[in-house]
Amino acid sequence: MPLRSLALAFLLMLAPAQGLTAEVPKSGQQVFDRAVALVLDNFHDTSALERFKAAVAREVEDANAPLTAGSSEARVDRAIDAVLASLGGSHTGRFRPDQIAYFELADIFRFAIRHDLRRLFPPDGEVSYPGTGMIVQPFGGSLFVSDVYDGSPADRAGVLVGDEVVSVDGAPYREIASFADRIGRDVELRLRRSAGAAPVSVKVAVERLRPLRSFETAIRDSIDVIEYDGRKIGYVRLWTLSAPDGLDVVAREVAGGRLKDADGLIVDLRGRWGGGPSDAAELFVGDTPTFRLIPRNGEEDFANVRWRRPVVGIIDEGARSGLELFAYALQANGIPLVGSRTAGALLAGRAYLLPDDSLLEIAVADAVIGDDVRLEGIGVEPDIAVAAPLPYAAGRDPQRDAAVSEMRRMLSGG
Known part of the structure; x- marks a missing residue:
């Protein structure tokens, strides 16, 4: 094959599948519509896209709560989660700045979002978040510590895997919000270590974690x-x-x-x-x-x-x-x-920024x-x-x- 033809074939492989985007209804909600377009152009398994397009249509044309430009943030979140779930694959999800995973993936995929790093993480573009080095997961209606990073403030304070997190400084636990504006200070974690036991208090330092x-x-x-x-x-x-x-x-x-x-x-x-x-x-x-x-x-x-x-x-x-x-x-x-x-x-996943600066990972x-x-x-x-x-x-x-x-x-x- 002539070199020119080879180059053209390569460019065609890289070009997004423009026709696919035209086959799905638009909601007018820019975050949702951008997520849909990115999936159609980049998701690795084209056999899943008919199922995906059907899920998009259901969300946009929902008789009870159609997705529109004026839909609430919660409605948009549910719609994006639903259409991504229809793909049935890993390395595909949306992450928001109220999640530890958002910051960890932003650092892992920093090259993919390199042009936005200084804007997202001023002044030097170094990804960081306020935290203690523990991961909390829901189970049976309560929240439990599933991971404690070795050497982290939570580890040094004696937080244990399996601890039920009752509160942070007297308020419900939030991954990021519980520690915002507290870097360099201690927070009081209320933890329950056995079912039905009274909570114990643990002081944990909040650090800027990279x-x-x-x-x-x-x-x-x-x-x-x-x-x-x-x-x-x-x-x-x-x-x-x-x-x-x-x-x-x-x-x-x-x-x-x-x-x-x-x-x-x-x-x-x-x-x-x-x-x-x-x-x-x-x-x-x-x-x-x-x-x-x-x-x-x-x-x-x-x-x-x-x-x-x-x-x-x-x-x-x-x-x-x-x-x-x-x-x-x-x-x-x-x-x-x-x-x-x-x-x-x-x-293999790749990250993309959506218009609201949430992070969309797609299996490519x-x-x-x-x-x-x-x-x-x-x-x-x-x-x-x-x-x-x-x-x-x-x-x-x-x-x-x-x-x-x-x-x-x-x-x-x-």
Whole structure:
């Protein structure tokens, strides 16, 4: 094919499907209409678009509450959530500035929104939010702490996974609003640690958190070495693979830091976001030798690090996207996985800003392992299934305990 024809074909592949946008009714509500147009132009699975267009028509033409330019914010939110849900895929959702996920994804997708960063996060364009380093999830009509980032203010204050969050400074908990204008101050968390018990008060410092830096800190501060039967068992939690220095933190600790002399290593993939390089698991399963550069000052620089001793992985629904690929690679290389099934969310996403500055993530590409293995909607099953109930867990971690037990068995030759 002539070069000109090749170039034209490439441009046609990149061009949005203009005809698709014309086939759906317009609401006149600019945020909704822009979200619809972006999905039609970019969603990876065209077979889902007829279903999507039908969902759009239902929202715009709803006999009880048609979506119009004057619709309330709550009505627009419901409509966008409904049409995105019709696609039935991961890496597709809308995030607003009252959610921690908005800031974390803005930092992960900072290149995609680079032209708006200074406007959104003045003056330097560094993504940040006021917080304490804990994630709270609804369960049974109450709110429970599902994650505490290692080294965060919440971690230092003794907040535990499974704590019921009753209030913040006497008011209902809100992800961002509860801590706005409180940076550098303490807030009073009222927490219930067992069903029916009286709440306890915990003072927690509010800090300006920069998501990817916070994840790097959490990975570094998660590192632990446990001694059993004269053996050393290392532990590290990969909160995300998207932090620029996250894997390097682990590699340095394996090569010459706290994990260097461990007899076995537990790699915790119960993260918050995936991302990262597709070959991230090669730190533990790669065949290339460790490679060092030693200049005249004697300070070694590890260009390539490989862990050669026993490994156990921990997974749950927090292992998603790149972390699922990591888990799959471990399991394919005979490394046992402990916990529960991963999220089944392995697609490639991209972020777009909507007119109200909310963030729209769209799955723009399918993800295939080898010739035909897909984890989307399927996930990775553990070799050793262990449940981890959330409410009132009081910081107990049966999945980590089971991983330690499996590592002890492996090291003992059992």
